[in-house]
Amino acid sequence: MSDALLQATDLHKSFGNGVRAVDGVDLTVKPGETLGIVGESGCGKSTTARLLLRLLKPDRGSIEFDGHDLTRVRGSRLRQLRGQLQFVPQHPMTSLNPRMTIGGSIEFNMRAHGMDRGARRVRVPELLDRVGLPPAHADRYPHQLSGGQLQRVAIARALATSPKLVICDEAVSALDKSVQAQVLNLLVELQRDLGVAYIFISHDLAVVEHVSDRVAVMYLGRVVEESATATLWSDPRHPYTKALLSAVPGRDRKRIVLSGDPPSPVDLPTGCRFRTRCPEAIEACVDLDPGLVPSRDDRDHNVACVHVKPWSFVGAAVPS
Structure with missing residues (x-):
């Protein structure tokens, strides 16, 4: 920029x-x-x-x-x-x-x-x-x-x-x-x-x-979501961000409790590094390592998740 x-x-x-x-x-x-x-x-x-x-x-x-x-x-x-x-x-x-x-x-x-x-x-x-x-x-x-x-x-x-x-x-x-x-x-x-x-x-x-x-928002060495503060608080899109914000006292959100502990940074999982704890993980998350990309409806709201369009991945073919 x-x-x-x-x-x-x-x-x-x-x-x-x-x-x-x-x-x-x-x-x-x-x-x-x-x-x-x-x-x-x-x-x-x-x-x-x-x-x-x-x-x-x-x-x-x-x-x-x-x-x-x-x-x-x-x-x-x-x-x-x-x-x-x-x-x-x-x-x-x-x-x-x-x-x-x-x-x-x-x-x-x-x-x-x-x-x-x-x-x-x-x-x-x-x-x-x-x-x-x-x-x-x-x-x-x-x-x-x-x-x-x-x-x-x-x-x-x-x-x-x-x-x-x-x-x-x-x-x-x-x-x-x-x-x-x-x-x-x-x-x-x-x-x-x-x-x-x-x-x-x-x-x-x-x-x-x-x-x-x-x-x-960082998770295991990477930024997984980035946007204006008000946007992030009102419309979090990465599952990890949703879980973090659900734990803030005084918020009208259902608490999202993540399972397990973060993986070791020495031995990261294949695909998305959050998938082992993610409540929204799907089969594609095992192989696809999502890059930080602008959301389709807000180019200033960047998210690294397979559920967010447009699709853009590091080291993987773009799904049809």
């Missing part, structure tokens, strides 16, 4: 033990929007984030960010692009130096991207104020702040280089509900004011619904 800020195409990443953690992922993020990524633990969400951040090198595929292929750039150019692509982790305490003040940690990120000392000293209190913390917190140490305050520091640090895209990996899952709401509202407010785009990774569907414009 020519208007995409980030476009990942056919991303693959396997590890030495044979685990196919990411197995043909396509993702698109437009400027100023939020893409949510959901799925069970172990489905490849966090590995995908590390690939997009170039903390891991993909085995195959491309990552176009702001007109550059991140899989090909190196050295100072990669460092420069990373300033535009930042990260908010699940546990900020583990990513902050306990011997460094909060202000020092924020400055460190700016210094790494070439900002001079005078500009850094001016920007730190501005950033703390922007995320709702007193500028005096710049002189405190991580152990002196609460979990919610530390997450605000992590957001301030991510914003220090004026990024175009911030990847939030389970950024509020360790916080209690009231603090979660405050941090989520802060992220929405910052997006509105600064125009920053987010990739928001979470297992909490209610949180993703609150912040996301579009949602990608």
Whole structure:
């Protein structure tokens, strides 16, 4: 897509033990929007984030960010692009130096991207104020702040280089509900004011619904459904998505209980990898490995399922 800020195409990443953690992922993020990524633990969400951040090198595929292929750039150019692509982790305490003040940690990120000392000293209190913390917190140490305050520091640090895209990996899952709401509202407010785009990774569907414009659902290393958030919630089409949404409290849906456990990513089933748990599986699912294709009646609603037309499959003949 020519208007995409980030476009990942056919991303693959396997590890030495044979685990196919990411197995043909396509993702698109437009400027100023939020893409949510959901799925069970172990489905490849966090590995995908590390690939997009170039903390891991993909085995195959491309990552176009702001007109550059991140899989090909190196050295100072990669460092420069990373300033535009930042990260908010699940546990900020583990990513902050306990011997460094909060202000020092924020400055460190700016210094790494070439900002001079005078500009850094001016920007730190501005950033703390922007995320709702007193500028005096710049002189405190991580152990002196609460979990919610530390997450605000992590957001301030991510914003220090004026990024175009911030990847939030389970950024509020360790916080209690009231603090979660405050941090989520802060992220929405910052997006509105600064125009920053987010990739928001979470297992909490209610949180993703609150912040996301579009949602990608992952299962065993692949995206199985992707659409606008409102569309996905009102009209889920992949059986796995239907099961996930049926478990969200307060929804008027019959609970769909999946049988068994996810297959091992080392030994995936033939055909559709969800078929061993799918309540809608048919004989064709044993052989056909469905690719992510637009639905016939909504080209912005992409689904990887034999029940969705038009038919398009990876490594299999198209049925007549």
